[in-house]
Amino acid sequence: MGRTSDAREKIITAAQTLIEQRGYSALGVAEICKAAGVPKGSFYYFFESKEALALTVVDEHWAAQRREWTRILGADAAPLERLRRLFEATEEIQHAGQQSCGTVSGCMFGNLTLEMSNQTESIRGRLQEIFDTQVGMIDEIVTEARERGEVAVADTHAAAASIVAQLEGQVLFAKLYNDTGRLSPLWTNCLAILGVTALPQAVAGA
Amino acid sequence: MGRTSDAREKIITAAQTLIEQRGYSALGVAEICKAAGVPKGSFYYFFESKEALALTVVDEHWAAQRREWTRILGADAAPLERLRRLFEATEEIQHAGQQSCGTVSGCMFGNLTLEMSNQTESIRGRLQEIFDTQVGMIDEIVTEARERGEVAVADTHAAAASIVAQLEGQVLFAKLYNDTGRLSPLWTNCLAILGVTALPQAVAGA
The missing domain is CATH 1.10.357.10 (Tetracycline Repressor, domain 2)
Known part of the structure; x- marks a missing residue:
């Protein structure tokens, strides 16, 4: 459970940094997951879409x-x-x-x-x-x-x-x-x- | 010659509309050319890059x-x-x-x-x-x-x-x-x- 909630936080933190640096449109889910260091499969476990994130x-x-x-x-x-x-x-x-x-x-x-x-x-x-x-x-x-x-x-x-x-x-x-x-x-x-x-x-x- | 300069103007006009509607990052050259109604080959005849456009x-x-x-x-x-x-x-x-x-x-x-x-x-x-x-x-x-x-x-x-x-x-x-x-x-x-x-x-x- 600790690791699961870590992954969610990591995705949010990575997305915040990337959005501040480069905006929203230019970002892809794969890139966010890579920056967060979590497998892409995890993303859709926590978020329905990039917009939801x-x-x-x-x-x-x-x-x-x-x-x-x-x-x-x-x-x-x-x-x-x-x-x-x-x-x-x-x-x-x-x-x-x-x-x-x-x-x-x-x-x-x-x-x-x-x-x-x-x-x-x-x-x-x-x-x-x-x-x-x-x-x-x-x-x-x-x-x-x-x-x-x-x-x-x-x-x-x-x-x-x-x-x-x-x-x-x-x-x-x-x-x-x-x-x-x-x-x-x-x-x-x-x-x-x-x-x-x-x-x-x-x-x-x- | 008339047609050539038309293509350049069409690309600029389409890009202006698309940038106003959706920003710059989310746009691709192919999409701009499609909206302008010009073949993608023309783009690089007039502009070195999307940034130059x-x-x-x-x-x-x-x-x-x-x-x-x-x-x-x-x-x-x-x-x-x-x-x-x-x-x-x-x-x-x-x-x-x-x-x-x-x-x-x-x-x-x-x-x-x-x-x-x-x-x-x-x-x-x-x-x-x-x-x-x-x-x-x-x-x-x-x-x-x-x-x-x-x-x-x-x-x-x-x-x-x-x-x-x-x-x-x-x-x-x-x-x-x-x-x-x-x-x-x-x-x-x-x-x-x-x-x-x-x-x-x-x-x-x-």
Whole structure:
């Protein structure tokens, strides 16, 4: 039983790495199994199809990222300070990825959106759910900051969606130029989108 | 001679459609030739490789888009008004694409960035040049607006890069949700990034 579940994990880990490096379309099941070091017969014991594996990879990646977002955004600090830390963490994760594999791999969800969303409705649906949740999480912070009189936006949900769009756009450029420095304007732009002109002391000092 | 150049154009047109629909990795030369209605032998008469074709498709697409950007951004109107028209034109193009093929296809350059930039250095280089030029074109407008005292940014180039990132991020969501309405916050966010609090009459009326 230990070995069986090892094989499943190995397939998922190999697929995650390969999808981050080369996208989804170009991958074959044989190649994934070879990278995972498991016989091809095992694959269909665990996964119905390559698409089913991709959904599992997306789900596991999001489960981990969501825990991290929840930890950062739920911390004991002013709302805008928590938002700032989220951008810092994003930059650190992209930087660590670049150090370990030589290139900025970007956001798996953004990558798959542009590669796959018009081809596979199941993947489109899952990615929509993930981005909806991300926008919802940012919306909560923006709403909290507005209640404290720290931001000036009429529609917190639209502002949150624009912040996530800004994040995806800057991550796209970090990947294109292989330069995590491209992420540094995120915080300033976020404040601009939120109509923040004067920051509370705790956040401004960062 | 007429027929020869027809074949080249047919290959480029078919490849552009297929790349927009399904990305680059998943395509094969045989499939492109079949869609173009030309014998596979013709392909290598015109293109050294699939990569060479992709670069040609990117160049032709950018040549057309650049003409459009130049026309809009060079028009006889206030700088911010020209920028607003660029966003409107982007929304219209995405909407027209959705009407004709059922789905929002997004930005070919953004799509290829997330799919290909870590795999093919020639494509990465070409996409960098294109985005550098786009940022430069927006920078000129922002600089002009700043000279007129209409925007309040210290670094016009950084602001222009953030505007293009915002555009790419919102186009990504328009594609994911197959909804060009996702592009409507572009102008408001652009003004926020530019630190515009009061618009000149000609632009505000839009």
